[in-house]
Amino acid sequence: MSILVVGSVAYDGIKSPAGSVDRCLGGAATYFSLAASYFTQVRIVAVVGEDFSKQDEDILRSHKVDTRGIEHTKGKSFFWRGEYGENLNEAKTLETQLNVFQSFNPQVPAEYLDSDYLFLANIDPVLQGDVRRQMDGRVKLVGGDTMNYWITDPNHRQNLLETLKGVDVLLINDTEAKLLAGETSVPRAVQKVLRMGPRALVIKHGEYGATVFFKEDEFGGGRHPFRAPALPMDEVRDPTGAGDSFAGGFMGYVASQKKLDRETFKRAMFYGGVMGSFAVERFGTERLQSLTREEIDARYQVFRELTHIG
Numbered sequence: 001m002s003i004l005v006v007g008s009v010a011y012d013g014i015k016s017p018a019g020s021v022d023r024c025l026g027g028a029a030t031y032f033s034l035a036a037s038y039f040t041q042v043r044i045v046a047v048v049g050e051d052f053s054k055q056d057e058d059i060l061r062s063h064k065v066d067t068r069g070i071e072h073t074k075g076k077s078f079f080w081r082g083e084y085g086e087n088l089n090e091a092k093t094l095e096t097q098l099n100v101f102q103s104f105n106p107q108v109p110a111e112y113l114d115s116d117y118l119f120l121a122n123i124d125p126v127l128q129g130d131v132r133r134q135m136d137g138r139v140k141l142v143g144g145d146t147m148n149y150w151i152t153d154p155n156h157r158q159n160l161l162e163t164l165k166g167v168d169v170l171l172i173n174d175t176e177a178k179l180l181a182g183e184t185s186v187p188r189a190v191q192k193v194l195r196m197g198p199r200a201l202v203i204k205h206g207e208y209g210a211t212v213f214f215k216e217d218e219f220g221g222g223r224h225p226f227r228a229p230a231l232p233m234d235e236v237r238d239p240t241g242a243g244d245s246f247a248g249g250f251m252g253y254v255a256s257q258k259k260l261d262r263e264t265f266k267r268a269m270f271y272g273g274v275m276g277s278f279a280v281e282r283f284g285t286e287r288l289q290s291l292t293r294e295e296i297d298a299r300y301q302v303f304r305e306l307t308h309i310g
């Protein structure tokens with residue numbers, strides 16, 4: 001099975017109470033790909049500039065991530081700079097330079113057209129929609145992510161609502177869900193978002209875990225949502241990419257399974273939590289680069305023990 005992901009491949013500058021880095025490999029699609037690469041074959045559609053180093057592309061390739069869909073063009077790569085205070089759940093964006101993404105016209109390479117799964121990582125919803133259309137009728141399941149900026153900016157909101165019609169599983173955090181629905185309570189927001197297109201909605205609660213909600217009669221039926229806790233972490237050094245890594249673990253695990261039912265999604269919630277917890281242990285993508293499947297499965301067991309009785 002293979003997953004095609006479109007999203008930012010970027011350089012980030014990050015400051016947290018544990019330290020800072022001026023520039024490191026980042027981007028939503030990068031975190032997603034590295035996390036998902038431990039479960040399935042990943043293919044990226046993105047654009048980078050002349051400053052994008054061969055070493056950084058090699059990091060992706062060493063995880064068997066197909067980078068043929070990364071277009072190299074004149075100009076500078078996407079750059080994001082953010083800061084975290086004592087509340088590590090919320091990033092303060094200090095700078096966003098879209099650079100080469102501003103005029104990006106994504107083309108899905110012919111070699112990618114047989115991808116089984118699609119993930120629309122955080123990027124302009126117009127670009128997400130573009131790739132979604134190129135994969136129409138070809139994929140089994142479409143996952144998606146977005147952020148405050150696209151939800152609240154009047155120039156982008158309508159495009160986002162259009163793109164959401166083609167997303168099966170949306171993964172966002174509680175604040176984003178409330179903003180998207182224009183509601184102050186999560187349960188009411190969930191009902192509204194599930195009417196916008198997605199058949200399942202994964203709401204991430206930062207250090208408190210995540211909940212998956214289903215539209216009635218979807219994925220085998222049943223009414224109840226499912227909640228997965230987050231692993232209590234001794235030290236969070238850099239929360240950047242936790243959401244994208246959660247999505248990578250979640251979608252990667254789903255893609256590695258035969259059945260697309262609620263039980264698969266429940267286990268995927270744990271694998272999402274596992275990959276998110278690894279991502280935040282070090283700055284940037286460092287920890288995601290050096291994992292083994294054994295380490296991942298050992299942490300999955302810890303999660304199981306955290307929630308199972310007897």
Ligand code: AMP
Pocket residue numbers: 008010011012026027028079080096122123124149239240241242243244245
């Ligand atoms: P997360 O911490 O999971 O929400 O994602 C952090 C990653 O998202 C960073 O590596 C950034 O490069 C990337 N990012 C930040 N803002 C944007 C944006 N407006 N569009 C696309 N990617 C972004």
